[in-house]
Each structure stands twice: as C-alpha cells, then as structure tokens.
Amino acid sequence: MNIIFFLIGCSILIALIFLGAFFWATRSGQHDDTYTPSVRILFENEIVEEKEGRDERGNAE
Amino acid sequence: MAVFKDVEKKSACYHCGDGIAIEGGLYQLDDHSFCCLGCQTVYQVLTARDMHSYYRYNSHPGKSQKNAPTDMSYLDESDIVQKLVDYQDEDRTIITLYIPAIHCSSCIWLLEHLYKLNAAVLASQVDFMKKQASITFKPDNLSLRGLVDLLTQIGYEPKITLQDVVKEGNRAHTHPLVAKIAVAGFCFGNSMMLSFPEYFGMDAFEKNYASFFGYMNLGFAIPTLLYSASDYFYSAWQSIRQRQLNLDVPLALGIFVIFLRTAVEVIGQTGPGFADTLCSLVFFILIGKWVQQRTYHYISFERDYRSYFPVAVTVVDEHMDRPVQLASLQVGDRIRVRNNEIIPADAILLQGRAAVDFSFVTGESKVIPKSLGEIVYAGGRQTGEAIELEVVKPVSQSYLTKLWNNESFKHYEKKFDTFIGFISKYFTMGLLAIAIMATLFWLMENNASRAWEACTAVLIIACPCALALSSPFTLSAALSILDSNKMYVKNTAVVEQMAAIDCVVFDKTGTISSPKSSTMLFEGILSLHDRKLLYSVCRHSSHPLSREIVHWLAEDRPLELTSFDEQVGRGIHATVGGQEVKVGSGEFVSIGPRQMEGTAVYVAIDNHVCGFFTLEQSWREGLSNVVHALEDKYTLHLLSGDNERRADALRAIFPKSSKLIFNQQPADKLRHIEDWQEQGLQVCMLGDGLNDAGALKKADLGIAVSDDINNFSPSCDAILDGISFGKLPLLFAFAKDAVKVIHMSFAISLAYNMIGLSFAVQGTMSPLFAAVLMPISTVTIISFTSLATRWFARRNGLT
Numbered sequence: 001m002n003i004i005f006f007l008i009g010c011s012i013l014i015a016l017i018f019l020g021a022f023f024w025a026t027r028s029g030q031h032d033d034t035y036t037p038s039v040r041i042l043f044e045n046e047i048v049e050e051k052e053g054r055d056e057r058g059n060a061e
Numbered sequence: 062m063a064v065f066k067d068v069e070k071k072s073a074c075y076h077c078g079d080g081i082a083i084e085g086g087l088y089q090l091d092d093h094s095f096c097c098l099g100c101q102t103v104y105q106v107l108t109a110r111d112m113h114s115y116y117r118y119n120s121h122p123g124k125s126q127k128n129a130p131t132d133m134s135y136l137d138e139s140d141i142v143q144k145l146v147d148y149q150d151e152d153r154t155i156i157t158l159y160i161p162a163i164h165c166s167s168c169i170w171l172l173e174h175l176y177k178l179n180a181a182v183l184a185s186q187v188d189f190m191k192k193q194a195s196i197t198f199k200p201d202n203l204s205l206r207g208l209v210d211l212l213t214q215i216g217y218e219p220k221i222t223l224q225d226v227v228k229e230g231n232r233a234h235t236h237p238l239v240a241k242i243a244v245a246g247f248c249f250g251n252s253m254m255l256s257f258p259e260y261f262g263m264d265a266f267e268k269n270y271a272s273f274f275g276y277m278n279l280g281f282a283i284p285t286l287l288y289s290a291s292d293y294f295y296s297a298w299q300s301i302r303q304r305q306l307n308l309d310v311p312l313a314l315g316i317f318v319i320f321l322r323t324a325v326e327v328i329g330q331t332g333p334g335f336a337d338t339l340c341s342l343v344f345f346i347l348i349g350k351w352v353q354q355r356t357y358h359y360i361s362f363e364r365d366y367r368s369y370f371p372v373a374v375t376v377v378d379e380h381m382d383r384p385v386q387l388a389s390l391q392v393g394d395r396i397r398v399r400n401n402e403i404i405p406a407d408a409i410l411l412q413g414r415a416a417v418d419f420s421f422v423t424g425e426s427k428v429i430p431k432s433l434g435e436i437v438y439a440g441g442r443q444t445g446e447a448i449e450l451e452v453v454k455p456v457s458q459s460y461l462t463k464l465w466n467n468e469s470f471k472h473y474e475k476k477f478d479t480f481i482g483f484i485s486k487y488f489t490m491g492l493l494a495i496a497i498m499a500t501l502f503w504l505m506e507n508n509a510s511r512a513w514e515a516c517t518a519v520l521i522i523a524c525p526c527a528l529a530l531s532s533p534f535t536l537s538a539a540l541s542i543l544d545s546n547k548m549y550v551k552n553t554a555v556v557e558q559m560a561a562i563d564c565v566v567f568d569k570t571g572t573i574s575s576p577k578s579s580t581m582l583f584e585g586i587l588s589l590h591d592r593k594l595l596y597s598v599c600r601h602s603s604h605p606l607s608r609e610i611v612h613w614l615a616e617d618r619p620l621e622l623t624s625f626d627e628q629v630g631r632g633i634h635a636t637v638g639g640q641e642v643k644v645g646s647g648e649f650v651s652i653g654p655r656q657m658e659g660t661a662v663y664v665a666i667d668n669h670v671c672g673f674f675t676l677e678q679s680w681r682e683g684l685s686n687v688v689h690a691l692e693d694k695y696t697l698h699l700l701s702g703d704n705e706r707r708a709d710a711l712r713a714i715f716p717k718s719s720k721l722i723f724n725q726q727p728a729d730k731l732r733h734i735e736d737w738q739e740q741g742l743q744v745c746m747l748g749d750g751l752n753d754a755g756a757l758k759k760a761d762l763g764i765a766v767s768d769d770i771n772n773f774s775p776s777c778d779a780i781l782d783g784i785s786f787g788k789l790p791l792l793f794a795f796a797k798d799a800v801k802v803i804h805m806s807f808a809i810s811l812a813y814n815m816i817g818l819s820f821a822v823q824g825t826m827s828p829l830f831a832a833v834l835m836p837i838s839t840v841t842i843i844s845f846t847s848l849a850t851r852w853f854a855r856r857n858g859l860t
Contacts, residue, residue, distance in 0.1 A: 001267075001270075004270065005273070008255070008277070011251075011254075012251060015247060015250070015251060016247075019243060019244070019247045022243050023240065023243065026239055026240065026243075031239075032188070033188045033189070033190065033191075035189050035190050036169060036186075036187055036188055036189040036190075039166045039169050039189065040169060040173070042166070043114075043118075043166075043169075043170050044114075
C-alpha cells in the first residue's frame with residue numbers, strides 16, 4: 001500500500017503543472033480577449049508562408 | 062433573392078452601404094458603385110493589394126468616408142510619439158490604438174492583414190470588444206504618422222486623445238484575484254481528494270495513513286490561508302479599525318478558526334481537521350468577489366475633457382506652423398484651428414469666420430458665430446473655414462477645464478449602504494453572541510474540550526459564505542440582464558442603488574430629445590401658393606436645410622424658375638413667374654440679424670417676410686410612456702440648460718407635481734440636485750453633456766444617455782443607450798426585483814446557518830457535515846439567485 005505515497009505525489013505534481021500552465025496563460029494575456037479569437041479562426045488562410053507567430057501582447061512590459 | 066440583391070447593389074455604396082444620391086453613380090469601378098471618392102479609394106487600395114476578402118465576410122463592411130480627415134502632423138513630433146507608444150527600440154515599435162470604426166469581422170480581418178498593405182507592419186492584433194488594435198511596426202520604414210495615415214486611408218482612423226484611455230484600460234484589469242482563485246481551487250480539489258478516505262472510513266491498519274493525509278491537508282490549507290484569503294484579513298482589520306463590522310469580519314474570523322482547529326487536530330492527532338472546508342470556503346467566496354468585480358473594461362465610465370481634446374494643436378509662428386502639445390501651449394501663442402477641430406484653450410479670435418459648435422459643453426447642437434476680437438471658450442468645435450486665435454489662458458485654466466475641476470464637482474463619495482453592509486453588523490454581533498454563549502454553557506458544565514469544539518464549530522458553520530455570495534451572484538445576473546437591454550452599469554452596487562431611487566431628474570437636450578432626429582417648425586403664415594413657390598425654389602438647392610424644407614413641404618409639381626442664385630452660407634434668391642423669393646439668414650432676407658436661438662431660415666416673397674423655419678430636435682421615442690409609467694412611484698423633475706421655448710410641450714407630458722426648470726448653468730443643476738437630496742430624496746439624474754457632469758456625479762445615481770456608447774460621455778454610474786430609453790421604467794422595476802432576490806437568498810442562507818448552528822452548539826459537528834453543508838448551501842444560493850433574477854427579468858418584459 002506504500003505505493004499510495006508515490007501516487008499522491010504524482011497526482012499533486014501533475015496538478016501543480018496545470019496550475020503553472022494556468023498562471024502562464026493568464027500572464028501572457030490569453031484571457032484578456034475572449035471574443036476576437038472566435039472570429040479570427042473563421043478567416044481562411046490565404047498566404048501561409050508569409051509569417052507565423054504573432055507577437056504576444058503583454059510581453060513588452 | 063437574386064433580384065433583391067441586385068437592386069441593393071445598385072442603390073447602396075459597395076463599401077459603406079450608404080445610399081447613392083446621384084442617379085447612375087458618379088463613382089463606379091468594377092461593376093460596383095460608391096457613394097463618394099473616399100469609399101472608392103479604400104476599395105481601390107484594397108483590391109490593388111489583392112485584399113478583396115474584406116468584402117467577402119460582410120456586405121458593406123466599410124464606414125462612410127465622407128468626413129474630412131483631421132490633421133495628423135503632430136505625430137511627427139518625437140516627444141508626442143514617445144508618450145503614445147507602448148514599446149520602442151531600433152527594430153520595432155509597438156502601439157495600441159483605439160479605433161472606433163471597428164464593428165465587424167471584416168474589420169478584424171483587414172486590420173490583422175495590414176502587413177499586406179505595408180511591409181513595414183510586422184504584426185497587428187485586434188481586440189474587438191475594446192475596439193483596439195495593437196500594431197508592431199518597423200520605425201525605420203514607417204513613421205507613426207505614416208501608420209496612422211495608412212489606417213485613415215483604409216477608413217480606420219484611430220482616435221488619439223489626451224487621456225490615453227487605451228493605456229489606463231490595460232493597466233486596470235491585471236489584478237491578482239484570478240491567481241488567488243486558481244491557488245484556492247487547486248488546494249480545494251487536492252484537499253478534498255485527500256479527505257475522502259477519512260469520510261469513507263478507514264480500517265484500523267490504514268490509520269497510519271491518516272496522519273499523512275492530515276499533514277498534506279494542512280499543507281494545502283497554508284497557501285489558502287496566507288495567500289488566497291489575505292484580502293479578507295486585511296479588509297476585516299481595516300473594518301475593525303474604523304469601528305465598523307463588515308461582512309469580511311465574520312468571514313476572516315471563520316477562516317482563521319477553521320485553520321486553527323485544523324492545525325490543532327492534525328498536530329495533536331485528535332482528528333482529521335477541516336482543511337477541505339477551509340479551501341472550498343475561500344474558493345467560493347473568491348469566486349463571488351470575482352463575479353462582483355466583473356465590469357465592462359471596454360466602456361470607460363471615467364472619461365473627462367481630456368479624452369475629447371486633441372493631443373496637439375497647430376501654432377502659427379513667424380517662420381512656420383508647428384504642432385505643439387497642449388500641455389506646452391502658452392498664453393500669447395497664436396493657434397490655427399481648422400474645420401471640425403476643437404478649440405483647446407480660451408482664446409481671442411484674430412482671423413477668419415468662426416462658427417463654433419458648443420454641443421460638447423452645453424449638450425445643445427447649434428452653431429454660434431463669433432466676431433473678431435471676441436473670446437472663444439475652449440471646448441467648442443469650429444465648423445467652416447480655418448481660424449486663427451490667440452491663447453489668453455492656458456489649457457488647465459480655461460473655462461471648460463475649470464468647470465470640470467470645480468471643487469463642487471469633485472469627490473462625491475457616494476455613501477450608499479448596501480443590504481449586505483447593513484445586515485453584516487447584526488450578523489456579526491449575533492454570531493459572536495452565540496459562540497460565547499455556547500462556550501460559556503459547556504464551560505459551566507465543566508467540559509472544556511466540548512466548549513472548545515462548540516465555540517469553533519459555531520464560528521466555522523456560521524461563516525457567512527452563502528450570505529457573501531447571494532449579493533454578488535444576484536447582482537451580476539442582473540448586470541447581464543441590464544447589459545442585454547443596453548444599459549451598462551459601472552459596478553454591481555449601482556443596481557442596488559437603482560432600486561433605492563425615488564426621484565428622477567431629466568436633462569432636456571440630448572437626453573429626452575433625440576439628437577439624431579429633428580423636425581422643422583415654421584412660424585408665420587404660408588398660403589398654398591407660397592408653399593408651392595418655396596418648394597420649387599428649395600428643391601434646387603443642395604443645402605441640408607433646404608432639403609429639410611422640401612421634405613417638410615411635401616408638395617409636388619414644382620413651378621418653373623426664371624432665375625436662381627444661391628449664395629453659400631447666406632441663402633437663395635430666385636424668381637418664379639415674376640415673383641421674387643428669398644430664402645436664407647435674417648441678414649440675407651434683409652430684415653437684419655434677429656435674436657433667434659438656433660438656426661433660423663427666413664422666407665420672403667416679394668420683399669414681404671412670411672416667417673421663418675427652425676430646426677427642432679424631436680423627443681425620444683416613448684418619452685410620454687416613460688414619464689407616465691414613472692410618475693406614480695417617482696418624483697419627476699426636469700433641469701434644462703436651454704430656454705423655455707418648448708416648455709408648453711413638456712408641461713403636457715410631465716405631471717403637474719414635477720418642476721420644470723430652465724436656463725440652468727451646470728453649477729445650478731448641481732445645486733438643485735443637492736436641494737432635493739437634502740429633502741431626503743434619492744435622486745437619479747439622466748443627462749448627456751458635459752454641462753450635466755456635475756449633476757451626474759452629485760446625484761445618487763447618474764445615468765448618461767448616449768446614442769453611441771463608445772463616444773464621449775461624462776463620468777457617471779451607468780450609460781444607457783438611447784435606443785433603450787423607452788425601457789427605463791422596466792429597468793427601474795427590475796432593479797427593485799433584484800434587491801428582492803437578495804433578500805430572499807439571505808433568508809435561505811440564514812436557514813442553512815440555523816441548521817448548521819443547531820449541531821454546532823452541541824459540539825457534535827463532524828468535519829464531513831461541514832464539508833457537505835458548505836458546498837450545498839453555496840450551490841443552492843448560486844442557482845437560486847441566477848434563476849430568480851432571470852425569472853424576474855422575464856416577468857418585467859426584459860429578456
């Protein structure tokens with residue numbers, strides 16, 4: 001039954017990773033604008049090779 | 062359908078959807094017609110760059126390009142640029158611009174594909190709700206002015222003002238509350254999982270795990286207590302220091318006692334403790350707090366004159382014109398103000414024909430002519446030709462800014478006792494009394510451990526979690542109902558304030574009269590033949606007032622004109638079948654300038670003046686219904702800065718008991734509000750212009766009525782879209798119902814507390830009982846408040 005200590009340790013570690021991911025998402029402004037991405041995804045990709053990776057907002061602080 | 066589309070194509074501008082006045086269309090390109098050159102240019106620019114998709118996502122996505130562009134030369138000044146940009150280095154500049162024209166998905170598409178129009182734009186991202194675009198560009202290849210010109214060229218002129226609303230908005234909502242909720246939620250989930258073995262019962266051989274689970278739970282309770290719940294301890298401490306008892310006091314006390322008892326039980330190995338109850342409690346009340354703080358960050362309620370003024374003004378020097386920042390404008394500077402620009406400081410008119418529109422200050426849209434040497438106050442908008450003025454007072458000292466910074470306008474802390482604030486005093490007292498009594502009872506029974514258990518259990522179970530949630534959840538549901546009815550309130554407390562109102566004061570111009578629709582009024586006598594003459598003459602003029610007159614006359618079969626002469630800015634002189642017709646200003650019709658308010662168009666036939674036309678704003682739709690619905694329950698008054706010209710019409714609408722007061726200066730309005738407040742009335746003021754700003758602030762509830770919520774509106778508690786003006790009585794009734802829901806949910810949460818307390822005072826409360834009761838009461842309150850609020854909304858006809 002001592003395996004339970006290991007399992008609890010694993011589960012808390014995974015939960016901590018998710019908590020960290022949430023903090024990262026909030027910091028980088030992913031929750032700032034919840035409407036525009038829903039429209040943006042409907043645009044068709046015309047020229048793909050031009051550039052990718054928009055500059056994230058909020059990094060410029 | 063196809064036929065219908067074809068017809069639409071021909072009559073509406075392909076770019077902006079405006080009607081095309083001239084038959085056939087002067088501006089035509091690729092089978093599409095345009096209403097003006099501006100729209101056509103935008104189309105050309107876009108199609109040249111293979112960006113035709115703009116027109117694919119929506120039909121007529123553009124904004125009309127008929128307005129003349131404003132002067133942007135100040136954007137070349139590096140110190141101004143410094144202030145506007147978010148970030149700047151050699152390779153790139155990032156700027157966030159407020160672009161009011163953003164209104165559909167095509168706008169997002171176009172603005173995010175700016176790099177196709179100019180390679181110097183590296184990236185652009187639109188925030189649709191805030192109508193902002195953040196643009197990264199190479200400063201070497203494109204100046205800020207170039208960028209703004211590019212945006213203007215495609216019809217998206219950014220609005221750059223002194224008060225940088227954009228930056229303030231960005232700062233406002235980076236609060237750590239979300240992080241605190243995340244930590245509390247994390248601890249809640251884990252501690253609950255670790256508590257399950259205890260609740261389901263453990264065999265004797267598993268008991269050695271119990272202490273491990275206990276310590277783990279305690280470990281999760283610590284960040285919840287120290288980080289997530291820290292605001293409650295701070296607020297409770299502040300409250301006690303001010304000798305008040307707000308709801309945070311019993312909350313903080315409850316949280317602390319739960320932690321204390323958990324620590325004692327875990328370390329002393331006497332029980333499992335209440336760690337999961339602690340984490341869930343903090344998690345739920347923080348969510349309540351978050352719901353309460355949710356406001357519209359994309360609508361600014363705190364705008365002042367600075368968001369209306371330009372960033373810079375053109376100063377005329379001996380050598381050349383140069384743009385100067387408003388802050389460095391000095392007395393004696395000679396400034397040039399072009400058509401549609403704001404006069405930024407009190408100044409003397411030196412050159413040019415000034416026709417100033419003071420609608421921003423007075424709320425009344427009329428053009429006032431000024432003669433040379435006269436002082437023109439700041440805040441007016443010049444219409445017509447460019448004028449030159451000499452500044453006599455710095456911007457901060459001008460009449461307008463003084464009006465704004467007037468001491469009497471400042472710092473009205475709206476002292477309003479919310480229901481929860483009122484009840485929490487008694488609640489805290491009662492709670493402490495029960496806890497002390499339970500302790501004393503068990504101490505007298507000589508059962509010290511029972512006394513400790515009972516005392517802590519009372520404080521734990523009666524911790525007003527459900528009570529703390531009832532108000533935020535009700536009000537936030539009410540907020541979204543109001544929102545869908547186009548009333549935007551500043552925060553949740555405003556809804557409660559709205560329910561307490563018993564006196565409603567209206568401003569006239571722009572508030573109960575609609576600035577968009579207006580009607581012609583004629584004073585004088587016109588025979589049938591005169592009407593026909595007038596119609597025949599005016600239909601040849603393209604002046605907007607002539608068109609209004611033609612529309613008003615609604616004649617047909619015009620007479621032949623013998624001669625026609627239109628003098629711009631003065632009037633028309635025509636002869637029809639030997640009769641001489643003059644239509645125009647008083648001066649032109651040769652009766653001399655007469656003292657008439659607003660624009661008056663005089664009519665003379667054969668040198669005999671028949672009368673004059675005036676343009677009047679018509680009442681908002683449903684005004685009399687609104688007044689009628691409100692008059693039973695509310696005291697109604699009217700405060701107008703205008704004269705008594707239309708008092709009779711208003712008398713007929715308003716009940717006899719209401720006061721209609723005219724010719725009011727901004728400070729008078731404020732004083733009247735104060736008087737009514739001293740009579741014990743809870744006053745709600747509805748206004749629109751800057752002249753109402755003081756009254757809106759002073760009133761218990763200030764509602765700004767606006768036809769475009771993104772436009773300027775004075776600082777207020779709520780913004781009501783002009784379209785929803787007719788719903789005002791429903792909105793007031795709904796606010797009252799929302800408060801009723803709060804009372805009901807208070808009764809429910811009190812019932813839960815009673816059940817919990819009956820176990821707690823006996824000292825027999827198990828951790829499982831607390832862990833179950835807490836979430837159940839929370840879920841009940843949340844679902845009851847949201848459902849009841851929506852039910853009341855439907856009953857009031859607001860869905």
